Amino acid sequence: MSALTLEHISKIYAPRPRSMTEWLSSAPKAKGFQALDDVSLTVEYGEFFGLLGPNGAGKTTLISILAGLARATSGTARICGYDVVGDFKQSRRSLGVVPQEIVYDPFFTVRETLRLQSGYFGLRDNDDWIDEVLSNLGLADKADANMRALSGGMKRRVLVAQALVHRPPVIILDEPTAGVDVDLRRTLWEFIARLNKEGHTILLTTHYLEEAEALCGRIAMLKGGRVVALDTTQALLARVGGNDLEDAFVRIMHDDDFLGVTA
Numbered sequence: 001m002s003a004l005t006l007e008h009i010s011k012i013y014a015p016r017p018r019s020m021t022e023w024l025s026s027a028p029k030a031k032g033f034q035a036l037d038d039v040s041l042t043v044e045y046g047e048f049f050g051l052l053g054p055n056g057a058g059k060t061t062l063i064s065i066l067a068g069l070a071r072a073t074s075g076t077a078r079i080c081g082y083d084v085v086g087d088f089k090q091s092r093r094s095l096g097v098v099p100q101e102i103v104y105d106p107f108f109t110v111r112e113t114l115r116l117q118s119g120y121f122g123l124r125d126n127d128d129w130i131d132e133v134l135s136n137l138g139l140a141d142k143a144d145a146n147m148r149a150l151s152g153g154m155k156r157r158v159l160v161a162q163a164l165v166h167r168p169p170v171i172i173l174d175e176p177t178a179g180v181d182v183d184l185r186r187t188l189w190e191f192i193a194r195l196n197k198e199g200h201t202i203l204l205t206t207h208y209l210e211e212a213e214a215l216c217g218r219i220a221m222l223k224g225g226r227v228v229a230l231d232t233t234q235a236l237l238a239r240v241g242g243n244d245l246e247d248a249f250v251r252i253m254h255d256d257d258f259l260g261v262t263a
């Protein structure tokens with residue numbers, strides 16, 4: 001059993017009708033937008049896996065399907081063996097997601113936010129773990145601060161803490177370091193790397209390719225909703241050439257014939 005399994009996942013977003021008349025009419029509807037096209041890949045337990053691709057490639061859509069926020073049009077997705085639709089509760093319990101957008105409730109303190117999140121997973125008396133997470137993310141002195149009083153970077157740290165309250169074996173980070181200062185990046189990566197060493201499986205999307213190169217053992221690259229590269233970071237670099245992962249990424253994205261799916 002793998003930590004993440006995606007089999008032939010496709011996603012077509014339904015078109016929005018422009019008017020009520022169009023919606024009610026029996027005329028053939030416009031085609032939807034295909035965000036993912038036959039994506040298959042597995043991530044094994046303990047891997048630090050990178051999911052890369054340009055804007056609009058389908059990374060967030062794939063993460064939304066894993067988190068149960070969007071339904072695949074076809075194909076199956078499993079987290080720790082649990083189907084994301086059929087075994088939603090268990091699959092969601094196995095997963096912690098750090099979302100790309102900063103969303104928070106301005107009326108709660110940091111600790112209240114984390115207690116509330118614990119409650120969603122049926123966890124009471126979770127303060128020992130909450131304190132450990134806060135301390136590891138450099139948030140210990142902010143526990144009683146109101147969410148709206150935090151800086152953007154601090155709020156992002158709370159998003160990471162929220163994803164970890166139920167100690168999920170699989171953690172997905174959707175561009176966690178966008179707009180974050182060097183200090184937090186270091187703190188964050190040290191903590192995530194430690195969680196990975198302790199056995200957590202990590203899936204990371206980022207546009208900072210030097211981060212992906214340093215951290216990810218294996219990488220999948222999406223382009224237009226399709227997997228165009230899937231291999232170990234070292235093998236990809238060796239095969240594509242160039243100075244670094246950024247070079248390799250640009251070459252792959254500009255080569256319409258590149259298809260390097262081996263691992």
Ligand SMILES: Nc1ncnc2c1ncn2[C@@H]1O[C@H](COP(=O)(O)OP(=O)(O)OP(=O)(O)O)[C@@H](O)[C@H]1O
Binds near residue numbers: 014055
């Ligand atoms: N709810 C939606 N309805 C219609 N189209 C959508 C919806 N969500 C995403 N899309 C489209 O699907 C495609 C993939 O979007 P997605 O957000 O998954 O890309 P991404 O790789 O995460 O991009 P980024 O790097 O900019 O975050 C885009 O063309 C986007 O406009």
